[in-house]
Amino acid sequence: MKKMLDLIVTDNSQLNQSYCLLKLSTTNSSPLPEMFPGQFVEVHVTDSPTTFLRRPISVNFIDKEKNELWLLVQAIGDGTRRMATYKKGDLVNLLLPLGNSFTPPESSDKKDRVLLVGGGVGTAPMLYWGSILKEEGYSPVFLLGARSSKDLLQLDEFAKYGDVYTTTEDGSHGEKGFVTNHSILELPDFKQIYTCGPKPMMMAIANYAHKHGITCEVSLENTMACGFGVCLCCIENTTRGNVCVCTEGPVFNIKDLKWIN
Amino acid sequence: MKKMLDLIVTDNSQLNQSYCLLKLSTTNSSPLPEMFPGQFVEVHVTDSPTTFLRRPISVNFIDKEKNELWLLVQAIGDGTRRMATYKKGDLVNLLLPLGNSFTPPESSDKKDRVLLVGGGVGTAPMLYWGSILKEEGYSPVFLLGARSSKDLLQLDEFAKYGDVYTTTEDGSHGEKGFVTNHSILELPDFKQIYTCGPKPMMMAIANYAHKHGITCEVSLENTMACGFGVCLCCIENTTRGNVCVCTEGPVFNIKDLKWIN
Amino acid sequence: MDKLNIQIGNLALKNPVMTASGTFGYGKEYTDFIDLGKLGGICVKGTTLHDRQGNAYPRMAETPAGMLNAVGLQNKGVDYFVSNIYPEIKDFDTHIIVNVSGSTIEDYAECAARLSDLDKIPGIELNISCPNVKEGGMAFGTSACSAADVVRAVRKVYNKTLIVKLSPNVTDITEIARAAEAEGADSLSLINTLLGMAIDINKRKPVLSTVTGGLSGPCVKPVALRMVWQTYNAVKIPIIGMGGISSWQDAIEFILAGSSAIQIGTYNFIDPTISEKVVNGIQEYLDNHNIAHIKDLIGALEV
Amino acid sequence: MDKLNIQIGNLALKNPVMTASGTFGYGKEYTDFIDLGKLGGICVKGTTLHDRQGNAYPRMAETPAGMLNAVGLQNKGVDYFVSNIYPEIKDFDTHIIVNVSGSTIEDYAECAARLSDLDKIPGIELNISCPNVKEGGMAFGTSACSAADVVRAVRKVYNKTLIVKLSPNVTDITEIARAAEAEGADSLSLINTLLGMAIDINKRKPVLSTVTGGLSGPCVKPVALRMVWQTYNAVKIPIIGMGGISSWQDAIEFILAGSSAIQIGTYNFIDPTISEKVVNGIQEYLDNHNIAHIKDLIGALEV
Numbered sequence A, B: 001m002k003k004m005l006d007l008i009v010t011d012n013s014q015l016n017q018s019y020c021l022l023k024l025s026t027t028n029s030s031p032l033p034e035m036f037p038g039q040f041v042e043v044h045v046t047d048s049p050t051t052f053l054r055r056p057i058s059v060n061f062i063d064k065e066k067n068e069l070w071l072l073v074q075a076i077g078d079g080t081r082r083m084a085t086y087k088k089g090d091l092v093n094l095l096l097p098l099g100n101s102f103t104p105p106e107s108s109d110k111k112d113r114v115l116l117v118g119g120g121v122g123t124a125p126m127l128y129w130g131s132i133l134k135e136e137g138y139s140p141v142f143l144l145g146a147r148s149s150k151d152l153l154q155l156d157e158f159a160k161y162g163d164v165y166t167t168t169e170d171g172s173h174g175e176k177g178f179v180t181n182h183s184i185l186e187l188p189d190f191k192q193i194y195t196c197g198p199k200p201m202m203m204a205i206a207n208y209a210h211k212h213g214i215t216c217e218v219s220l221e222n223t224m225a226c227g228f229g230v231c232l233c234c235i236e237n238t239t240r241g242n243v244c245v246c247t248e249g250p251v252f253n254i255k256d257l258k259w260i261n
Numbered sequence C, D: 001m002d003k004l005n006i007q008i009g010n011l012a013l014k015n016p017v018m019t020a021s022g023t024f025g026y027g028k029e030y031t032d033f034i035d036l037g038k039l040g041g042i043c044v045k046g047t048t049l050h051d052r053q054g055n056a057y058p059r060m061a062e063t064p065a066g067m068l069n070a071v072g073l074q075n076k077g078v079d080y081f082v083s084n085i086y087p088e089i090k091d092f093d094t095h096i097i098v099n100v101s102g103s104t105i106e107d108y109a110e111c112a113a114r115l116s117d118l119d120k121i122p123g124i125e126l127n128i129s130c131p132n133v134k135e136g137g138m139a140f141g142t143s144a145c146s147a148a149d150v151v152r153a154v155r156k157v158y159n160k161t162l163i164v165k166l167s168p169n170v171t172d173i174t175e176i177a178r179a180a181e182a183e184g185a186d187s188l189s190l191i192n193t194l195l196g197m198a199i200d201i202n203k204r205k206p207v208l209s210t211v212t213g214g215l216s217g218p219c220v221k222p223v224a225l226r227m228v229w230q231t232y233n234a235v236k237i238p239i240i241g242m243g244g245i246s247s248w249q250d251a252i253e254f255i256l257a258g259s260s261a262i263q264i265g266t267y268n269f270i271d272p273t274i275s276e277k278v279v280n281g282i283q284e285y286l287d288n289h290n291i292a293h294i295k296d297l298i299g300a301l302e303v
């Protein structure tokens, strides 16, 4: 069941020049509504003169012990810049949980290699998904890409749930280049790939997966007006016609998309 | 010369449920531009989704030693409510100084009694004006009105510059009733009256002054879009036609207004 | 809540608050957030005779205090509605109005006819003002003559409450309003979206796939309010006002300007509970101002 | 700054940034804030043949991302302008355009004629779109026929650059645009304000003394941009685009949509230095994108 509720900021830390990690909890310490990996929330930014619509942000992590929802936010416009200024004790109004979620690996053989590829702010949903996969007994492998080492975020967190490989465009961390050129992809022995990031990156991963017959899910970030299936603005043209990314996605199996060339 | 500049908040204290006193200074400790009593500033509220235009606020006081501009703000809508949340170190963008100012008493006999009448947030400009009158050698008398004692603000400040009389609607401080019924008005021996407050109050004072042949200046608060004479929205219909309150006012001699019945 | 009931054609609304077509899905998307039974009515998605895929992505651009959309009436067609959606929603404790659109007069009439048999659909809203479709849509709503043609054709085949939704993209909305009234419309709803545009200066391309789109949200409120007031002074049938309503205060403005009922559109996206809040706010306003009935407020603007 | 010069009729503007009539006084009110010499031009206050007191207070209502005004062309008349204001402003290092309004065609023509002798007024902007006056004003701008009549009459007596300012309150702005072009207008400026309204729900009265007023500010930008684009595709004379511009990015949008120059109105109230900032921003955008001349951007929208 979707809810509109005010959560309270328990922490907001600036991770680098443009990213912050916002932690939210309930005001009355009642448990957070259940949220699944791949789902997102819609944030109401109430202190920006130019931000009218809510802003969709992925669930980055759920800290069950502390009853905290984590949002990894990249400040790119006024809405996200305001989020970066939220302070402990501030209330934030959210719609949640929204969207579908990642589906578990098709094969239930827990020894199968499962790859989670994140680029830029697209690494956000991978942390929570990796943690759940690990909990379920899988050994997820993370492949994370960024411009430069300072943009590679939450590496310690990722390391808790699986092996972490990185690429940076300037070579300051991991292999130099894009995630799609990383050497671990040379041996296509992954049984399942999940990816979120810039569209060109996801398309390249999708094509790689398709070529090697690997099941692959991508998480789309089409622009949204509502986030819960009523405005029909966020559509993706799939094999079953135009569907809403906010309800039938954001996670899609690449076989349903018209991406493969 | 009018300026647009960012001032820094040095202090903001909540005086009661709906009033705050905002103190601002220059960012580089250069002296504040010269401002005269009765003038106002236009505040750019940049964190409100519903506040588009700047907000006119009177100069409440200039603390020359500390190089501080004081604004007494009553939170009545989103713009003023945001101002109440400004914190030490925040920058506030202002246009200033705007408008004309109070004119010194016509007679230069410093022993003449000069009355300053303020109602509600209209007490704001009276503090600075009273301080200047005192500096010039006059002994201003303040007559301040409010709903109830907790809405009578800055009494200690006023007391520094002259005798203070008060009225409250509920009788919780000073005489019960409206300023216009205060007993000090029974003997009309004031040579000059200055007033700012709700329009009905100012009109009553204006009629009182007129009846007794006392020179009287009122400070108007017509709604404004620009504050510096270009939109022609703030006009008052005076004996010389429609004039801009933001440039030819906010202070008017009652003989120029069409208020007297 | 007796102070709030209002009559629109044969429709007895429990209160004047409805939700606007294209912003409220089929109502069921909101049941997590509010009790639909609290609302006067809901206008479901624009429905056409045949199934439509709508326009290509991108369909949305955020604008100052509003948004542009270019959905283009994506829907599965009236037959799908009748057989698949209607059964799911017919038992909501509120009035369900279907918003009907078409490319030709025949389409409109046929679509309306197929809806007229549905027990729990007491009325339709004729959308002659959609700016997002190539043929038909707004074209019908921008001349009194073609508006009259559509309304006449639909009135012939549709006996229940017929609401005609007007376009704001006209020189004189009262002309179209009078034409629709003359052809037997029971009520007029206004405004649909204003035709607008946004440009991505980095790509040097329109933001929307269709170049132009429909503007909605608080930014259009002053224009909408003016048109409601003009129309109120031009026709006798009840008006359903909308355009940028985001609070009960806005709703009161529309009622004072001459709306018998109001619809809330875009703001449902920002606050999916807004419609219920508006119902409560109106109720309180009446109580606080000792107004015996909402009817006393309709067009009660002192000018 | 050579990349930025632009020709409008006989006017050689140093850059495409102008300020809009009614929002910039006579320019001198801004000299504390900016160097007028940096601007392409300024449009001074609406001027009429005879002195006008304008409408009663209140004349203003704030609206979401914008405002309504009902100033009603308060000014001291053209003769006062010629003898008292012109001498004070004629030496500004920018082009001064006078915005001309009237209640009758004869008023327009006479007012224009009196301005034609002024050396330092290289052009006028014919305001056939003011929504805030009872007679004339917008009435002329809402039909192609009456628009043509005014432009023809003024063109006969005025040989310098004639800009015609169009009303957005029309079904088809291109019709009026073509009519003005056919009668010899050198340029079209658009949009004037959208007719809107606001209500004080406590007093149950309109906020404005005139009930309706003109809407301006960022809220109208999507509508303005659409109309500029439509007009650009309908006429050959240069367009001066405006409506809600509050940043250089907005200005680029208008230029891409087909504006040869732009005007900034309401946002001057919020940031009196905005016009200079827009000039600088456009310059930087050209530099950063290696665009040789602003002309290469006019109407360069890829659709």
Ligand SMILES: Cc1cc2nc3c(=O)[nH]c(=O)nc-3n(C[C@H](O)[C@H](O)[C@H](O)COP(=O)(O)OP(=O)(O)OC[C@H]3O[C@@H](n4cnc5c(N)ncnc54)[C@H](O)[C@@H]3O)c2cc1C
Binding pocket: A040, A051, A055, A056, A057, A058, A059, A071, A072, A073, A074, A075, A076, A077, A078, A079, A080, A081, A121, A124, A125, A220, A221, A222, A223, A224, A250
């Ligand atoms: C399902 C989903 C999940 C998301 N998860 C995250 C997340 O976890 N963390 C995070 O930081 N961001 C996330 N985003 C993106 C985030 O919603 C946008 O960055 C945000 O809305 C921008 O708002 P703004 O006001 O800061 O910028 P704006 O001022 O609105 O935009 C700044 C610039 O970014 C562009 N832009 C804005 N939104 C998008 C978009 N969705 N796609 C492409 N371009 C866009 C604009 O066109 C503009 O050029 C997600 C988006 C979606 C749809």
Ligand SMILES: Cc1cc2nc3c(=O)[nH]c(=O)nc-3n(C[C@H](O)[C@H](O)[C@H](O)COP(=O)(O)OP(=O)(O)OC[C@H]3O[C@@H](n4cnc5c(N)ncnc54)[C@H](O)[C@@H]3O)c2cc1C
Binding pocket: B040, B051, B055, B056, B057, B058, B059, B071, B072, B073, B074, B075, B076, B077, B078, B079, B080, B081, B121, B124, B125, B220, B221, B222, B223, B224, B250
């Ligand atoms: C020259 C001048 C000096 C002023 N000095 C001060 C001052 O020192 N301290 C202070 O607190 N306020 C002062 N004001 C009033 C102040 O500008 C308004 O209270 C403020 O603009 C309200 O903004 P808001 O966003 O909080 O409220 P809004 O949401 O804009 O308005 C809330 C309500 O107040 C009404 N309102 C807003 N402004 C005015 C007005 N000017 N006159 C009558 N009704 C109005 C609105 O119609 C609305 O009903 C002054 C006004 C002027 C013109």
Ligand SMILES: Cc1cc2nc3c(=O)[nH]c(=O)nc-3n(C[C@H](O)[C@H](O)[C@H](O)COP(=O)(O)O)c2cc1C
Binding pocket: A231, A232, C020, C021, C022, C023, C045, C046, C047, C069, C071, C073, C099, C127, C130, C165, C191, C192, C193, C215, C216, C217, C218, C220, C242, C243, C244, C245, C263, C264, C265, C266, C267
């Ligand atoms: C995303 C979206 C889709 C819409 N679809 C329709 C539609 O199918 N039929 C219709 O008549 N109006 C449609 N509208 C217009 C609204 O019903 C309403 O008339 C308009 O948005 C103004 O109201 P608002 O400002 O409250 O949104 C749509 C509006 C939006 C924002």
Ligand SMILES: Cc1cc2nc3c(=O)[nH]c(=O)nc-3n(C[C@H](O)[C@H](O)[C@H](O)COP(=O)(O)O)c2cc1C
Binding pocket: B231, B232, D020, D021, D022, D023, D045, D046, D047, D069, D071, D073, D099, D127, D130, D165, D191, D192, D193, D215, D216, D217, D218, D220, D242, D243, D244, D245, D263, D264, D265, D266, D267
């Ligand atoms: C207070 C005010 C007064 C105006 N007066 C005039 C005028 O005298 N003549 C005119 O042609 N336009 C006038 N306008 C319209 C503006 O010039 C401009 O066309 C409109 O405001 C849209 O631009 P903006 O959104 O940038 O303000 C006025 C606008 C405002 C806000």
Ligand code: FES
Binding pocket: A223, A224, A225, A226, A227, A228, A229, A230, A231, A232, A233, A234, A235, A244, A245, A246, A247
């Ligand atoms: S964002 Fe509205 S339907 Fe997906």
Ligand code: FES
Binding pocket: B223, B224, B225, B226, B227, B228, B229, B230, B231, B232, B233, B234, B235, B244, B245, B246, B247
């Ligand atoms: S507020 Fe604009 S002229 Fe006074």
